[in-house]
Amino acid sequence: MTERYDAIVVGSGPNGLAAAVTLARAGLSVALYERQPSLGGAASTGELTLPGFRHDLGSAVHPLALESWFFREFGLERRVPFVVPEVSFAHPLEGGRAGLAYRDLPRAAEAIGRDGAAYARLMGPLVAHLRGVADFTGNALLRVPGDPLAAFYFGIRSLEQGGPWWNARFREEVAPSMITGVAAHSILAQPSLAAGGAGLVLATYAHGRGWPIPVGGSQSIADALAADLRAHGGVVHTGVDVTDLRQLPAARAVLLDVTPRALVGLVGDRMPGGYRRALERFRYGGGVAKIDFALSDPVPWADPEVALSGTVHVGGTRAQIAAAENAVVRGELPHAPYVLVSQPSLFDPTRAPEGRHVLWAYTHVPAGSRADREAAVVAQIERFAPGFRDTILATSSRTAIDIAGWNPNFPGGDISAGAPSLPQLIGRPVYSPEPWRTPIPGIYLCSSSTSPGPGVHGLAGWQAALSALRREFGTRLRPDLAPRPDQIAAT
Numbered sequence: 001m002t003e004r005y006d007a008i009v010v011g012s013g014p015n016g017l018a019a020a021v022t023l024a025r026a027g028l029s030v031a032l033y034e035r036q037p038s039l040g041g042a043a044s045t046g047e048l049t050l051p052g053f054r055h056d057l058g059s060a061v062h063p064l065a066l067e068s069w070f071f072r073e074f075g076l077e078r079r080v081p082f083v084v085p086e087v088s089f090a091h092p093l094e095g096g097r098a099g100l101a102y103r104d105l106p107r108a109a110e111a112i113g114r115d116g117a118a119y120a121r122l123m124g125p126l127v128a129h130l131r132g133v134a135d136f137t138g139n140a141l142l143r144v145p146g147d148p149l150a151a152f153y154f155g156i157r158s159l160e161q162g163g164p165w166w167n168a169r170f171r172e173e174v175a176p177s178m179i180t181g182v183a184a185h186s187i188l189a190q191p192s193l194a195a196g197g198a199g200l201v202l203a204t205y206a207h208g209r210g211w212p213i214p215v216g217g218s219q220s221i222a223d224a225l226a227a228d229l230r231a232h233g234g235v236v237h238t239g240v241d242v243t244d245l246r247q248l249p250a251a252r253a254v255l256l257d258v259t260p261r262a263l264v265g266l267v268g269d270r271m272p273g274g275y276r277r278a279l280e281r282f283r284y285g286g287g288v289a290k291i292d293f294a295l296s297d298p299v300p301w302a303d304p305e306v307a308l309s310g311t312v313h314v315g316g317t318r319a320q321i322a323a324a325e326n327a328v329v330r331g332e333l334p335h336a337p338y339v340l341v342s343q344p345s346l347f348d349p350t351r352a353p354e355g356r357h358v359l360w361a362y363t364h365v366p367a368g369s370r371a372d373r374e375a376a377v378v379a380q381i382e383r384f385a386p387g388f389r390d391t392i393l394a395t396s397s398r399t400a401i402d403i404a405g406w407n408p409n410f411p412g413g414d415i416s417a418g419a420p421s422l423p424q425l426i427g428r429p430v431y432s433p434e435p436w437r438t439p440i441p442g443i444y445l446c447s448s449s450t451s452p453g454p455g456v457h458g459l460a461g462w463q464a465a466l467s468a469l470r471r472e473f474g475t476r477l478r479p480d481l482a483p484r485p486d487q488i489a490a491t
Contacts, residue, residue: 162196287413
């Protein structure tokens with residue numbers, strides 16, 4: 001190749017796009033390389049079942065988007081229309097009951113009933129320090145927190161909800177089941193410190209600005225980032241599978257939206273031995289099996305108020321979800337699995353033909369599983385929504401192996417790109433206050449395998465780009481990311 005760029009980014013997931021946008025906004029010449037024919041990675045949307053039914057291929061609901069420092073500076077809310085449901089998540093239980101996480105915390109506590117006051121005491125200080133919690137958990141953990149009190153409240157509560165005393169403040173099933181339903185996003189043992197922390201972060205956002213759904217699907221987020229990159233001179237190459245960094249043209253900085261395992265393959269023997277051994281010690285977590293549904297009607301939840309929520313945690317009580325998740329950790333397939341459900345077409349009519357609906361669902365499985373979990377997922381939803389089977393027009397089912405084949409950043413179906421255990425949240429992928437920078441000159445890692453970890457937030461890419469700007473281009477100035485008037489979405 002004869003081209004030369006200031007910076008090259010490999011991979012166009014939200015983090016890769018965030019890195020490329022940041023560097024282009026700094027006035028650098030930037031090239032982005034993506035193996036797929038389109039951009040977005042796990043933030044992609046397409047027809048999987050029937051014509052006119054638009055499904056999110058990876059992520060669907062974005063609890064981190066509104067509180068991501070990068071997306072705030074990028075002005076994502078001004079570029080992409082979002083719908084924020086009144087209820088962030090719902091948790092159906094037997095007998096037609098459901099826990100409802102209203103964005104308004106006092107209202108959520110009132111709906112919970114007897115344990116409502118205890119739930120409010122658990123979540124209140126975190127919601128009051130929302131920005132501090134976002135700052136603490138959205139950065140490398142080997143740093144002094146910007147809001148020490150937020151870090152203290154978060155740490156104490158993570159210890160509580162991540163330990164054997166996690167039921168101490170509750171007397172009934174609704175509140176603890178709601179917390180475990182959120183904590184189970186982590187694909188970790190229940191209870192555990194990292195899972196408890198993950199659940200509290202997501203619940204804090206649920207009672208802060210809510211869990212937003214992008215109109216048009218997750219692809220809308222990727223498209224907004226790609227449009228900004230192109231508007232600032234970025235060059236995009238799709239359909240290019242980079243298997244060795246020597247394929248790339250010359251550049252002062254190369255940022256890689258890939259896993260540590262892939263980084264080792266891209267660099268080979270040119271990587272210092274100690275760093276390579278550290279990356280090879282990085283561990284990947286459990287996988288997911290994903291099922292997308294085209295429906296004739298909304299899901300007939302036994303409690304109709306579950307339809308107020310964009311996200312539903314299906315699995316029953318805290319004890320039942322813990323049993324299912326711990327079975328996955330042991331390498332087993334639970335008979336009654338935990339299922340994470342999104343019902344975006346209740347809030348975004350662009351997702352399906354008039355009067356029809358899409359449903360997004362995944363369940364956890366051991367890494368590398370070839371098991372098709374469609375029947376188990378349907379049975380679990382039917383358990384809390386009798387008649388659900390009768391609404392199904394078509395399905396698309398993918399195993400963990402299918403997920404890994406679709407996106408190499410999800411080895412074995414691990415959508416976190418590395419187990420989000422406590423040691424790997426502190427050292428992600430290595431113990432360093434600047435974990436995005438590698439010891440290889442000019443090479444940076446900017447995927448979810450780095451701090452702050454999984455989720456559609458763009459923070460890993462942004463932080464990696466800022467690190468490259470400091471180290472390779474000698475500037476500590478953060479480029480202005482705000483949208484131009486012509487980039488603001490019509491309301």
